[in-house]
Amino acid sequence: MPTDTTPTDAEAACFEAGIKFGSLYHQFAGTPVSPDSAASLEAAIEESIENQPHCAAVTVDVLVDELEAELADATADYTELTGRFLEVEIVVDYEGCEVVTRMEMEDGYPLMRLESVRDERST
Amino acid sequence: MPTDTTPTDAEAACFEAGIKFGSLYHQFAGTPVSPDSAASLEAAIEESIENQPHCAAVTVDVLVDELEAELADATADYTELTGRFLEVEIVVDYEGCEVVTRMEMEDGYPLMRLESVRDERST
Amino acid sequence: MPTDTTPTDAEAACFEAGIKFGSLYHQFAGTPVSPDSAASLEAAIEESIENQPHCAAVTVDVLVDELEAELADATADYTELTGRFLEVEIVVDYEGCEVVTRMEMEDGYPLMRLESVRDERST
Amino acid sequence: MPTDTTPTDAEAACFEAGIKFGSLYHQFAGTPVSPDSAASLEAAIEESIENQPHCAAVTVDVLVDELEAELADATADYTELTGRFLEVEIVVDYEGCEVVTRMEMEDGYPLMRLESVRDERST
Numbered sequence: 334m335p336t337d338t339t340p341t342d343a344e345a346a347c348f349e350a351g352i353k354f355g356s357l358y359h360q361f362a363g364t365p366v367s368p369d370s371a372a373s374l375e376a377a378i379e380e381s382i383e384n385q386p387h388c389a390a391v392t393v394d395v396l397v398d399e400l401e402a403e404l405a406d407a408t409a410d411y412t413e414l415t416g417r418f419l420e421v422e423i424v425v426d427y428e429g430c431e432v433v434t435r436m437e438m439e440d441g442y443p444l445m446r447l448e449s450v451r452d453e454r455s456t
Numbered sequence: 457m458p459t460d461t462t463p464t465d466a467e468a469a470c471f472e473a474g475i476k477f478g479s480l481y482h483q484f485a486g487t488p489v490s491p492d493s494a495a496s497l498e499a500a501i502e503e504s505i506e507n508q509p510h511c512a513a514v515t516v517d518v519l520v521d522e523l524e525a526e527l528a529d530a531t532a533d534y535t536e537l538t539g540r541f542l543e544v545e546i547v548v549d550y551e552g553c554e555v556v557t558r559m560e561m562e563d564g565y566p567l568m569r570l571e572s573v574r575d576e577r578s579t
Numbered sequence: 580m581p582t583d584t585t586p587t588d589a590e591a592a593c594f595e596a597g598i599k600f601g602s603l604y605h606q607f608a609g610t611p612v613s614p615d616s617a618a619s620l621e622a623a624i625e626e627s628i629e630n631q632p633h634c635a636a637v638t639v640d641v642l643v644d645e646l647e648a649e650l651a652d653a654t655a656d657y658t659e660l661t662g663r664f665l666e667v668e669i670v671v672d673y674e675g676c677e678v679v680t681r682m683e684m685e686d687g688y689p690l691m692r693l694e695s696v697r698d699e700r701s702t
Numbered sequence: 703m704p705t706d707t708t709p710t711d712a713e714a715a716c717f718e719a720g721i722k723f724g725s726l727y728h729q730f731a732g733t734p735v736s737p738d739s740a741a742s743l744e745a746a747i748e749e750s751i752e753n754q755p756h757c758a759a760v761t762v763d764v765l766v767d768e769l770e771a772e773l774a775d776a777t778a779d780y781t782e783l784t785g786r787f788l789e790v791e792i793v794v795d796y797e798g799c800e801v802v803t804r805m806e807m808e809d810g811y812p813l814m815r816l817e818s819v820r821d822e823r824s825t
Contacts, residue, residue, distance in 0.1 A: 338572035340470065347467040348557070348570050351474020359483040360610055362782065363731035365602070370626035377623030380616035384657035408809050411630035413731065413784065434471070440777050447471050449461035479734070485609035485659065487729055493749035500746030503739035507780035531686050534753035536608065536661065563654050584818035586716065593713040594803070594816050597720020606728040680717065693717050695707035 343450050346427035349387045350434045353423050354445045357382050357391070358416070358436075366418065367404070367411040371395035374414070387427045394420040416443025429454045466573050469550035472510045473557045476546050477568045480505050480514070481539070481559075489541065490527070490534040494518035497537070505546070512549040518542060539566025552577045589696050592673035595633045596680045599669050600691045603628050603637070604662070604682075612664065613650070613657040617641035620660070633673045640666040662689025675700045712819050715796035718756045719803045722792050723814045726751050726760070727785070727805075735787065736773070736780040740764035743783070756796045763789040785812025798823045 340348070361378055372395075379391045396418050403412055412418075421436040433448040463471070484501055495518075502514045519541050526535055535541075544559040556571040586594070607624055618641075625637045642664050649658055658664075667682040679694040709717070730747055741764075748760045765787050772781055781787075790805040802817040 336574065338574045340570040340573045344467055344470040344573050345570055347463065347470040348474040348555075348568075351471040351476075352478040352568055353474075355475040355478025355480070356482045356611070357478070359479045359481075359732055363728055363784075364606055364623075365627045365630040367630050370623075370630055373619070373622040373626045376619040377610075377616075380619045381611045384611040384613050384616055386655075409632075409811055415732075415782065415784075432471075442778055445471075445475055447463040447468055450463045450467050451459065451461045482609055483733055486605055486661075487746075488725070488750045488753040490753050493746075493753055496742070496745040496749045499742040500733075500739075503742045504734045507734040507736050507739055509778075532688055532755075538609075538659065538661075565655055582820065584820045586816040586819045590713055590716040590819050591816055593709065593716040594720040594801075594814075597717040597722075598724040598814055599720075601721040601724025601726070602728045603724070604728075605725045678717075691717075691721055693709040693714055696709045696713050697705065697707045 342428040343430045343432075343452055346387070346425055346430035346432045347447060347450060349427050350423060350425040350432040350447070351445075353382055353385055353388055353391070353425065354421070354434060354436065356385065357421060357423070358443070358445075362413070362415055364414040365411050366395065366400065366414045368397045368400050370411075371397050371400065382423070387425050388423065389426040389431070390422075390424040392422045396420065417441075419443065465551040466553045466575055469510070469548055469553035469555045470570060470573060472550050473546060473548040473555040473570070474568075476505055476508055476511055476514070476548065477544070477557060477559065479508065480544060480546070481566070481568075485536070485538055487537040488534050489518060489523065489537045491520045491523050493534075494520050494523065510548050510550045511546065512554070513545075513547040515545045516542065517544075540564075542566065588674040589676045589678075589698055592633070592671055592676035592678045593693060593696060595673050596669060596671040596678040596693070597691075599628055599631055599634055599637070599671065600667070600680060600682065602631065603667060603669070604689070604691075608659070608661055610660040611657050612641060612646065612660045614643045614646050616657075617643050617646065628669070633671050634669065635672040635677070636668075636670040638668045642666065663687075665689065711797040712799045712801075712821055715756070715794055715799035715801045716816060716819060718796050719792060719794040719801040719816070720814075722751055722754055722757055722760070722794065723790070723803060723805065725754065726790060726792070727812070727814075731782070731784055733783040734780050735764065735769065735783045737766045737769050739780075740766050740769065751792070756794050757792065758795040758800070759791075759793040761791045765789065786810075788812065
């Protein structure tokens with residue numbers, strides 16, 4: 334007997350959350366960034382990704398301390414945005430399912446992970 | 457009584473699939489492309505995204521007919537890669553859950569959607 | 580007799596100006612943008628590219644009227660940043676040579692062009 | 703007396719060469735890459751940038767030895783494309799002026815520089 338493989342709303346919500354994370358990272362990785370320009374980049378990333386469907390909230394921290402540490406030994410006064418200068422939280426709301434996701438460094442890689450999946454209709 | 461909001465493996469698999477789609481689109485949208493360079497771009501997109509964790513297969517079609525139609529009226533012989541020149545299928549395998557996702561145009565937008573979610577351990 | 584092919588400072592200044600334009604366009608093309616998020620994106624583009632060496636000033640206008648016209652007939656309330664929603668001026672100063680460059684639409688393409696090259700040491 | 707600030711053809715050629723370099727770097731930086739996918743990425747970068755106006759030739763080396771060294775100590779088997787894994791040469795031909803440009807690492811930064819500017823009409 335075939336198993337039903339139709340996605341649930343919660344699974345679709347998780348898919349949407351993943352799209353936002355992949356979009357955010359690959360749109361903005363490589364952007365020239367310095368401690369002085371970190372705040373405007375944070376705001377632009379948040380507002381641009383919040384345009385995407387079902388995206389309830391995006392919070393971006395460009396880690397100025399990490400930027401300053403990187404630049405202390407450098408000949409330049411800016412670098413390229415990459416995962417180790419970023420902390421991100423994205424909340425997606427899809428058909429009443431709320432998904433919270435977060436990106437942080439783990440073992441030197443920017444790890445994107447699902448924090449929670451809540452079906453608000455059942456609570 | 458609090459509801460358990462811990463993601464299931466199937467939900468995590470859908471999140472992973474979304475990451476791949478968002479990554480693919482925002483990494484490569486904007487790439488200069490022509491009918492002659494479509495094939496090498498297809499191969500590079502497939503192989504680069506297949507590097508990502510849990511990514512079982514990526515199939516990319518750059519729609520040469522659509523490119524040719526766009527360029528027939530243009531003064532240039534190339535354009536920028538965007539959703540209406542792309543069809544993509546991505547298969548993710550995460551902890552025994554297989555997720556199939558597809559991008560195609562709908563109402564003029566590149567719609568990314570979940571096709572199926574199959575828990576191979578239960579079939 | 581071999582011709583000297585060593586670049587002049589003015590030529591190097593023009594090369595630097597081109598780098599800024601190509602960087603700006605291909606870093607930010609594809610970013611989700613709406614009339615409401617246009618201002619934060621303008622600020623982030625300006626400040627990020629001004630980080631690059633020899634970049635004296637970047638002025639970005641995201642054309643909100645053009646965005647609104649595009650979205651009037653659309654089912655979505657955002658679109659992707661591309662050349663027809665952008666006007667950009669970049670001023671580069673390299674070893675005393677000031678180069679002014681501008682991007683505007685021409686025949687449906689975002690045309691980047693050199694406005695002026697001024698060797699300030701000789702004026 | 704005002705100085706003439708109209709760009710020469712050689713200056714315009716250098717501007718065009720800079721555009722190609724900035725485009726190449728900011729379009730493809732961040733792409734997931736491994737030793738196995740390096741060759742397809744090289745081909746796609748070359749062919750896509752060669753689409754741009756006045757671009758005579760693009761030669762891209764993704765430095766597989768550098769990738770392997772980076773990945774030897776890593777938990778992942780891919781990384782993100784960035785300047786230290788790239789060597790690029792771009793030749794632009796604009797109105798009879800040939801400009802040769804190259805990118806290589808210097809002091810830990812991907813330095814893009816003009817190699818030569820040759821006005822073929824005068825030789």
